[in-house]
Amino acid sequence: MSKPRGGFAGFRGRLRSRGKLDDETWDELEETLLLADVGASTTAVLLDQVKARAVSEKVRDADALPGLLEAEIAAALHAGADRSLQRASSGPSAWVLVGVNGVGKTTTIAKLAAREVEDGHRVLLAAADTFRAAAADQLVHWAERLGVEIVRAQEGADPGSVAFDALEASVSRGVDVVLVDTAGRLHTKTNLMEELKKVLRIVERTPGALQEVLLVLDATTGQNGLTQARQFTEAVGVTGVVLTKLDGTAKGGIVLAIEAELGVPVKLVGLGESAEDLVDFDPAEFAAALVGANEEDE
């Protein structure tokens, strides 16, 4: 088979040369969604919605489509959902970060810590990834850089006991936010998911502390992202998604299916490797970026 014909321009980019609404326009719209990892079934649903609106609003000009699509995507993202991070009314708020390997859990912890420190909160990090080589060293490095407290243990130690010590220290020291880093694990590994449940149970022993279980999802992930979200939600009751690495060209379209099917809101977005590269998730911005896919870099 031959090489593909150059890159795939974003929908907006491709539309410039056309005006009329025809089959080809719809095909291009579909391709844009698929290329953004939205997935075939969610794409079909979105296209139907946009088509219905195009008919009812008597839209004949292709230029109007991006706007319609953006609106449908933003609507699919539960525009009104509460995307703020929850806090305990008294005592420490524990936010636990979970996810498959290498998605950005540890880095997101650093980013959250930086943000909380900025807001004048007292932060403690719990290095409950005792499995991966130098995982705790990585977190210690961030703790030093950000000037926050950290609880860690030897490699191979029980992650539950790290969580326990961290919660205990947080209560006694008057910490506001305790950020629990967990080892990356594939959702298919039953024993590792059990271990994670145990960590969560230990955090829950401090009444009212567990406020967020954040699933970290790499924006370059394809359709497997939905399976990840399903399994982690079932195992540990995910309260929100952090979509990382959106500073690349990937669009993270799988979160549409995640919100639609599981009702778990995307709360934060990672935009780089530094501590300040974290922003709140904005459905309208996300929708615009998705529809204008690749436009800027063609």
Added chain:
Amino acid sequence: MFDTLSDRFDGIFKKLRGKGKLSDADVDAVAREIRLALLEADVHVGVVKRFVNEIKERAVGEEVTKSLSPGQQVIKIVHDELVSILGGATGKLKGGSATPTVVMLAGLQGSGKTTVAAKLARHLEKEGKRVLLVAADLQRPAAVEQLRVLGERAGVPVFSEATDPVAVASAGVEEARRLGRNVVVLDTAGRIQIDADLMDELARMRDAVKPDDALLVLDAMTGQEAVNVAETFAATLPLTGVVLTKLDGDARGGAALSLKEVTGLPIVFAGTGEKLDAFEAFHPDRMASRILGMGDMLTLIEKAEESFDADQAAITEAKIRKGEFTLEDFLEQMQQMKKMGPIQNIIEMLPGMPKELRDADIDEGELGRVEAIIRSMTPAERRDTHLINGSRRARIAAGSGTTTTQVNAVLKQFAGVQKMMKQLTKGGKKGRRGMQMPGMPGFS
């Protein structure tokens, strides 16, 4: 998925029976199913389009429409085509004549480069090479430390220094020469392909060390971006191959096909876990099945072959045939099963497993209990369960820390198994060596 996909094809063809000729709409229906299956697996839209166009006519050709199970025929054609695209030499580096040869790893953040560096070093050492790992990721906190720990685990020395990545890379090659190591495996920082500065750094590293092999490390969970990533890295580095990581998960891994189609690069190795021995040559045939959602049958069969003692299996089989299968044999079988890993993992590899079973929490503790009960029996009792009367039951329960009810349950279950085996053997040789893929040559 295997079943449902082939069922869906069968459904389409069933409607055609009697009509004799395929309409354009019928052909499109088949094409649509293939397209959906590939998109679901994350194959790039553009690649899917071309693939489907090429295969469309063949998939509805005479050979297929006339066959008894056209659905499976279509799958076979698609499968074979996937294998031929994915194929090529695997498990081998290109290498070079200079000493040391240099293998450079590159890829997006978190794709698995550092882990692959250590795995590859270990793999090469096993082949008799003397490797030096060079840590040129000075960007990610504790990246050097991570490679040092992994290097120690692999028994391979690690070189780094706090200068800059390009300098470390050059100095690493010098160091290898000085130490008489014949391969350098160079770990680099993760980078997004549109980061001009970091891509430029990669180019400078390339010029400094002139790698014999440059491998792109790609996460098997990657979606549509795989194409952009591969094209851009290939434009910067003289890539010689790809390492696909995290294949121990359940991602269908269509990115492999996109990669191969767009860059033509061989997929050399597969990462199948976090541990250093979870590293193997890439298998195009398995990948093709996986992309089609047919489970990783071959891995399973290979695992079974690895763990099962052939002689023991022959003895057991003979016993089953003669209806002499005892609890002692059962215990033996349990030990062998355990060697294959957690039952859950095995189930996940089976194609077409119903969702309930996939999701079912297999209670390994329950199995442990059964084992304890059998172990608390005397050998004579294991050979002939009829010996087990009331007081023996109580003794076994006490010995295994269970209750007599639980002991009874095990005995009853086993009686059922024995009965079933007798019936099976009466029915001839059918079903003896299980695990055969219907209508899929090369899968038995």
